[in-house]
Amino acid sequence: MALLEGSTMGERVEPTVPGPDLVGVNVERPPLTHQQSTIWNKRQQAVCVRHAFKHYGSKKKPNHVLSNLNMTVAKGTIYGLLGASGCGKTTLLSCIVGRRRLNTGEIWVLGGKPGTRGSGVPGKRVGYMPQEIALYGEFTIKETMMYFGWIFGMDSKEIYERLQFLLNFLDLPSQNRMVKNLSGGQQRRVSFAVALMHDPELLILDEPTVGVDPLLRQSIWNHLVQITKDGNKTVIITTHYIEEARQAHTIGLMRSGKLLAEESPHVLLSMYGCTSLEEVFLKLSRKQVQVGAAQSDQNISNNISLANLNWAKKDSISVTEESGVVGLNFHQSKEVLVTDSNGHLDMSKPTSSSKRNLQEACDDCGSCSEWTTTGKIKALLQKNFLRMWRNVGVMLFIFALPVMQVILFCLAIGGDPKGLKLAIVNHEKNYTNLTYQECNFEKGCKFGNLSCRYLDTLNTSTIIKQYYPDPDAARLAVRKGEAWGALYFTENYTDALVARMALGKDADEETLEQSEVRVWLDMSNQQIGIILQRDLQLAYQNFTKDILRDCEHNEDLAEIPISFKAPIYGSNQPSFTDFVAPGVILTIVFFLAVALTSSALIIERMEGLLDRSWVAGVTPGEILFSHVVTQFVVMCGQTTLVLIFMILVFQVECRGDIFLVIVITILQGLCGMCFGFVISAICELERNAIQLALGSFYPTLLLSGVIWPIEGMPTVLRYISTFLPLTLATTSLRAMMTRGWSLVEPDVYYGFISTMVWIVLFLTISLIVLKFKRG
Structure with a gap:
């Protein structure tokens, strides 16, 4: 029988379209063109890969993983894909399930191209077991099956029945055992059970028998043979145990991104006169090396494929039970072909079987017009909440950390410093003894030892008075860090101060100089220096008011002639805590959300969980939506705790609508969560995500007006x-x-608008990056 690949484009070739025994109508059909035959043949296979190229890295230095690979997997067969680690098997399988895209070439799976609308791939039509365990350790076996069953659109009763069969078939422990508490072999069996859960049309198994005892390994192979007997199920399996692949209908031997051969096991053994498949593989590998060397000597392009090593590569194959030899046999097909008005095959329309498959794919997802299903969302939400609830550390991080941060902030920020040491030197003529702690004065309208009367008005909760014999010793104490400032009173301070008040504008320079309190401060700490200046000035003002009041004068004469009336907003004694609190509230909620989500996708990706969910048909939008819903619940709890402690417990001022305060806080939490998604989508490693999150924290904190007004920048x-x-x-x-402003003020609604714009922007970036990385 002639091979279709030998025909030229546009030439009519045999075989003709099936006649009355296949279609049911006794009408003579014209033969197909080569192009029509090729497309039709690809739709008949379970998997058809043609001229596949896949490389990673830059264009200048690409790392070629697949090089002009051709592969054909017939429906209802077991296809064993064999090859050493690193030869491209896993990459090829990822492309078949739609997880990755080829650089060039094409793949047809179950009559359609992976990832196209209605193809069902990724989705329910494919069962995929990756090399990694790719299971949620916090789940029990039952919860694992429920999760993937819901994703595949199964109802709970169907899942439970299937679970009981798989528990018995794979000899699994109790369904209530946690996956993380299972042995390595048991975990692989659970992973295999997940792939079998929904009874898929195409089962793709990447090293399923690693770490499995021989008896169970044989039981697995017997099951694979059994499910493919009726021709409705197809299996692609990779394995390191080459000899066990003798039970496969077809074997593909792969090396360096190319298929060396694709034949039934006994044909390969017969063709090369070998007793084992390992010998066959070694012979083909040596031949590939020899051919490659010969091509290099003759300066033949490296892109020429080893077509001479791909025996019987055909567009249409079937496997007979008698021989297992790959050959052409159109008459086994049950497809009903669609023709145009001229009787030619209409390749733009799917066959009846293809229509049925597409319809089933649409039914699997509920409706082709819907973007998701309740089963998927239910599974994803349960997964997020269960993982969070069963991780005690995460729960404490989520709810205890923001409360601790609020408590520490309110206790540590905004209060006046205590116990600031002040070096005091008092040389008044009536106070020359060395007992510095004794500083007596007469109360009332008396003008004696006024320096002592002034020192008595100092705020003792803030200032600790330490006496020194001379100004040099006091200044030295400040230089050594033993005091924050030094005060000096001259020998005739009281007399000079009285003369200054009596003479007024007629006071001479010496009188003015002797009546001053000389102060040297350590201003290396601006906040402490400013507070000391404030307390010394207030003390002098109170000291003057006290004398005027005792002498029956109007004490308002001591006031600075600037009248500060009741402020329009705030109080006459503003609190730094009240200024910083709004920014601190948003910063806590924002960056806690960043911390929670920045590594979520990375952990799932590194463990293979994300890939497995994607192959099962979960989209990036569904994953993000489930995290948004989960985080929204968390945000509500965090916001409630933060605001209760900030406003009710520590009495931070809140004059506005508490509802709007809650809304803007939750929105900022969602914004932080979306920013975390961006980090998680961009970064490949968890440490890179942590570095990026920490690197964004300080610039945002410093530049957002949280701790200092932006007007000062x-x-x-x-x-x-x-x-x-x-x-x-x-x-x-x-x-x-x-x-106390409302939403009608620009300063208020700009904040809401800005936050929502950032949320949309971050989500959009996350979706774009995730979709891009799927290729």
Whole structure:
């Protein structure tokens, strides 16, 4: 029988379209063109790979994984894909299930191209067992099966019945055992059970028998043979145990990204006169090396495939039970062909079987117009909540950490410093003894030892007074860090101060100089220096008011002639805590969400969990949606705890609508979560995600006006700050809490708009990156 590949494009070749015994209508059909035959033949195979090239890395230095690979897997057969580690088997399987895309070439799976609408691949039509265990360790065996069963669109009763069969067939332990508590062999069996769960049309198994005892290995092979007997199930299996592949109908021997041969086991043994498949593989490998060397000597292009090593490569194959030899046999097909008005095969329309497969694929997902199903969302949400609930450390991190941060912030930030040492030198003529702690003065309208009267008004909770004999010793104490400042009173301080008050504008320079309290401060710590300046000035003002009041004068004469009325917003004694609190609330919620989600996808990706879910038909949008819902619940709990401790327990000022305060806080949490998704989607390793999250923390904190007004920044930084996620939201929350503004004010609604724009932007970037990485 002639091979179809030997025909030229446009030439009509045999065989003709099946006649009345196949179609049921006794009508003579014209023969097909080569192109029509090729497309039709590809639709008849379970898997058809043609001229597949896949490489990684840059164009200048590509790492070729697949090189002009051709592969044909007939329906209803077991196809053993054999080859050493690193030859490209796993990459080829990933392309078949739609997890990765070829650089060039094409793949047909179950009559359609993977990833196209209605193909069912990825999806329910394929069962996939990767090399990794790819299971959720926090799940029990039953919960694992329920998770994947719901994703595949099975109802709970059907899942339970299938679970009982698989438990018995694979000799699994109790269904209530945690996956992480199983042995390595038991975990692989559970992984195999997941692939069998929904009874798929195409079963792809990557090293399923590694770590499995010989008896169970034989039982698995017997099951694979049994399910393929009726021709409705197809199995592709890779294995390191080459000899066990004798039970496969067809074997593909793979090396360096190419198939060396594709034949039934006994044909290969007969053709090469070998007693084992390992000998066959060694002979073919040596032949490939020899051919490659010969081609290099003759300067033949490296892209020429080893077609001479691919025996009987055909577009249409079937495997007979008698021989297992790959050959052409159109009359075994049950497909009903669709023709156009001229009687030619219409390749734009699927055959009846293809229509049925497409319809089943649509039925599997509920409706082709729906973007998801309740089963998938139910499974994903349960997975997120279960993993969170069963990880005690994560639960403490989620709910205890924000409370601890609020408590520490309110206790540590905003309070006046205590116990600041002040070096005091008092040389008044009536106070020359060395007993510095004794500083007596008469109360009332008396003008004696006024330096002692002033020192008595100092805030003792803030200042600790330490006396020194001379100004040099006091300044030396400040230089050594033993005191934060030094005060010096001259010998005739009281007399000079009285003369200054009596003479007024007629006071001479010496009188003015002697009546001063000389202060040297350590301003290396600006906050402490400013507080000491404030307390010394307030003490002097109170000291003056006390004398005026005792002498029956108007004490308001001591006030600075600037009248500060009741402030429009805030109080006359503003608290730094009230200023920082809004930004701290949003920062805590935002970066906790970043921490929770920045590694979520990376962990699942590294363990193979993400790939397995994608092959099962879960889309990046569904994964993100499930995390958004989960995180929203978490955000509500975190926001409640943070606001309760901040506003009710520590009495942080909140004059605005508490509902709007809650909404902006939750939105910021969602924004942080979406930013975490971006990090998780971009980074391949968890440590890179942690570095990126930490690297974004400090610039955002410093530039968002959380701890310092953005009005104090240079112009360029102010523009940069405006476009950060936290800046306008912090301004909005601060306006609501300290000013009591409503949503009609621009400063308030700009924060809401900015946050929602960032959420949409981060989600869009995450989806684009995830979809890009799927290729």
